[in-house]
Amino acid sequence: MKAVTVLEPIGNITAETCAAVDDLGRDSHAKGILRFAGADAIAGPLDILRRLEKANKPAFRLLLAGVGVLAAAVLVARWKNTVDVQTIGLIGAYVVGFAALLTVFTVIFQDPTQKKALSWFATIIFIVWSVSVFISALLPGKTPFAPTPCLVWFWEDCGKTTGNIAAKLLKTVTLTRPDGEPISINVDEFIRTFPWFEPRNNKDVSEVLLDSGSIYVTEPAFDVANLVKAGGVVIIRLTRPNDGPVWINPRQIIDMTGEIFSPTLKITRIRFRSTSQGVKEDRETILKLIKESGG
Numbered sequence: 001m002k003a004v005t006v007l008e009p010i011g012n013i014t015a016e017t018c019a020a021v022d023d024l025g026r027d028s029h030a031k032g033i034l035r036f037a038g039a040d041a042i043a044g045p046l047d048i049l050r051r052l053e054k055a056n057k058p059a060f061r062l063l064l065a066g067v068g069v070l071a072a073a074v075l076v077a078r079w080k081n082t083v084d085v086q087t088i089g090l091i092g093a094y095v096v097g098f099a100a101l102l103t104v105f106t107v108i109f110q111d112p113t114q115k116k117a118l119s120w121f122a123t124i125i126f127i128v129w130s131v132s133v134f135i136s137a138l139l140p141g142k143t144p145f146a147p148t149p150c151l152v153w154f155w156e157d158c159g160k161t162t163g164n165i166a167a168k169l170l171k172t173v174t175l176t177r178p179d180g181e182p183i184s185i186n187v188d189e190f191i192r193t194f195p196w197f198e199p200r201n202n203k204d205v206s207e208v209l210l211d212s213g214s215i216y217v218t219e220p221a222f223d224v225a226n227l228v229k230a231g232g233v234v235i236i237r238l239t240r241p242n243d244g245p246v247w248i249n250p251r252q253i254i255d256m257t258g259e260i261f262s263p264t265l266k267i268t269r270i271r272f273r274s275t276s277q278g279v280k281e282d283r284e285t286i287l288k289l290i291k292e293s294g295g
Contacts, residue, residue: 164226
């Protein structure tokens with residue numbers, strides 16, 4: 001038998017080998033990213049911080065400094081009763097998210113210059129924000145910075161955010177009289193509110209009935225009800241005989257009776273300690289609304 005030798009051009013083998021090595025490197029990098037992402041999804045926040053420490057020590061140290069500043073801000077804000085548990089939880093989520101972002105930068109970007117620039121840019125933003133939160137918590141209302149909750153819930157309306165948190169923590173809501181003067185009310189004293197036209201000032205206002213009596217405020221009745229609700233008070237919306245809305249605190253209800261309002265309209269008369277309110281809903285409907293609202 002004769003041996004047969006098959007020869008291939010050396011140049012082709014070299015080119016194919018180099019291409020295979022390049023593909024292997026790209027595949028390895030891509031698999032590394034996928035493994036990193038999958039591991040973090042399983043391992044959680046502590047593993048994200050551990051990976052960041054290994055991948056980018058300077059950024060990790062600055063992150064710890066920012067965490068220390070935020071921790072101090074949270075302690076001060078809780079001491080001054082200006083943030084709630086949800087706000088503190090969101091601050092913690094920001095810390096973990098920022099650490100994950102820095103770690104992803106470190107893994108994805110291979111160019112050292114790009115990696116360093118992005119890492120430092122993100123770290124500086126985080127540190128500036130952390131210091132702003134601390135100063136805002138330490139000196140509320142005395143600095144150019146927004147209130148602490150507004151810096152955390154930055155995408156929401158600042159006035160509503162601070163009002164909701166104040167109602168929840170302090171059980172007080174600050175409203176505005178028709179003459180522009182602020183007035184604070186205790187949410188536990190709230191009985192009802194509805195839109196009202198005040199002829200003296202020729203403007204639409206809201207009547208707010210409290211245990212201590214009625215006041216008129218410029219905030220829409222819907223907003224007043226939401227602020228009181230944020231303070232932990234159950235609120236139900238009913239309909240007055242003139243088809244206008246009324247928001248009621250069911251815990252203030254003493255009794256309910258049926259009543260003929262006109263030859264064509266029967267209403268339910270809701271009685272409170274100091275007054276009463278007629279509504280178009282019948283007793284069964286009102287009781288159902290109270291049950292659904294948790295009252």
